[in-house]
Amino acid sequence: DDELTTTQQINEANRSSPDRDFVRTLYGSFVLKGPYGDHVCSAYWPERQPVNFFQRRYREASSGKEFFTVPILTAYFKPLLKGVRYLHRDCHVIHTDLILSNILFTMEDPKTLLLGSEKYVSENPAARKTLPDHEIYVSGSDFRLWVNRKVPTPVVSDFGNAVRGDQVRAITASSRMCIVRQKSALDSLGRIALIYGTLAHWYEA
Numbered sequence: 507d508d509e510l511t512t513t514q515q516i517n518e519a520n521r522s523s524p525d526r527d528f529v530r531t532l533y534g535s536f537v538l539k540g541p542y543g544d545h546v547c548s549a550y551w552p553e554r555q556p557v558n559f560f561q562r563r564y565r566e567a568s569s570g571k572e573f574f575t576v577p578i579l580t581a582y583f584k585p586l587l588k589g590v591r592y593l594h595r596d597c598h599v600i601h602t603d604l605i606l607s608n609i610l611f612t613m614e615d616p617k618t619l620l621l622g623s624e625k626y627v628s629e630n631p632a633a634r635k636t637l638p639d640h641e642i643y644v645s646g647s648d649f650r651l652w653v654n655r656k657v658p659t660p661v662v663s664d665f666g667n668a669v670r671g672d673q674v675r676a677i678t679a680s681s682r683m684c685i686v687r688q689k690s691a692l693d694s695l696g697r698i699a700l701i702y703g704t705l706a707h708w709y710e711a
Contacts, residue, residue, distance in 0.1 A: 510535055510546055512599060512665045520596040528589030529597075530610060530663040541639055553661060554613050558606040582660055589662040594671060603667040611658040 513532040520526065533549045554560070564573040574582070586609065593599045601608075634643045 509666045509668075510548055512668045512670075513548065515670075516593070516597045516599060516665070520592075523592055523596055525588040525592035525596070528585045528659065528661050529592055530661045550663075552613050553663070554611040554658060556607045557609045557611065557660065560611060561606070586660045586662065589660070593662065593668075598670060598672040599665065600669050600671045601662060601665065601667070602669060603664065604662065608662065608664040609660045610663050612661055613658075 510532075516529060517532050530550055530553060533551055535546060535548045538545045538547050555563075561573060565571065590601065590604070593601060632643045634641050
């Protein structure tokens with residue numbers, strides 16, 4: 507599995523780098539045997555919802571207000587770019603798909619939140635679809651309000667489209683350029699392009 511190989515490569519990279527905190531790392535993996543063959547499952551340290559989910563929920567709860575004003579967005583870009591720098595320099599991995607749904611917020615108190623979530627789910631089972639040989643449950647990503655005021659930081663996740671930087675001679679901008687773009691506040695900052703061999707290129711929209 508290419509994604510598992512990539513995440514294992516990230517796990518084995520420089521563990522002393524402070525930039526590692528901004529990349530989601532693998533906890534472990536296992537093989538699940540099913541009626542249609544083996545399925546490789548990856549387990550990760552828990553995080554909160556993706557940035558795009560958070561934006562939508564904040565907008566709905568605040569009558570259309572935007573969480574990512576220019577000052578907040580600027581502050582969040584710094585740790586995000588540190589995570590990308592760690593992938594490039596220490597892991598030799600190029601993400602190629604850095605969109606808002608692949609950026610997660612850190613979970614400030616995993617033990618408290620997960621225990622609370624476990625109790626809630628046991629009392630309020632998730633919606634599910636029952637098939638002849640198994641059941642499919644609706645995935646939950648909302649752990650409700652933050653349990654403390656610690657500011658969450660962004661972490662880069664989802665390496666399904668990542669490529670090995672040390673095995674690629676050249677990547678064309680048209681095929682490997684990954685642009686992170688969002689309306690309102692993000693557009694006011696211009697566009698960020700993450701290209702092979704370069705951390706970030708800032709240019710006017």
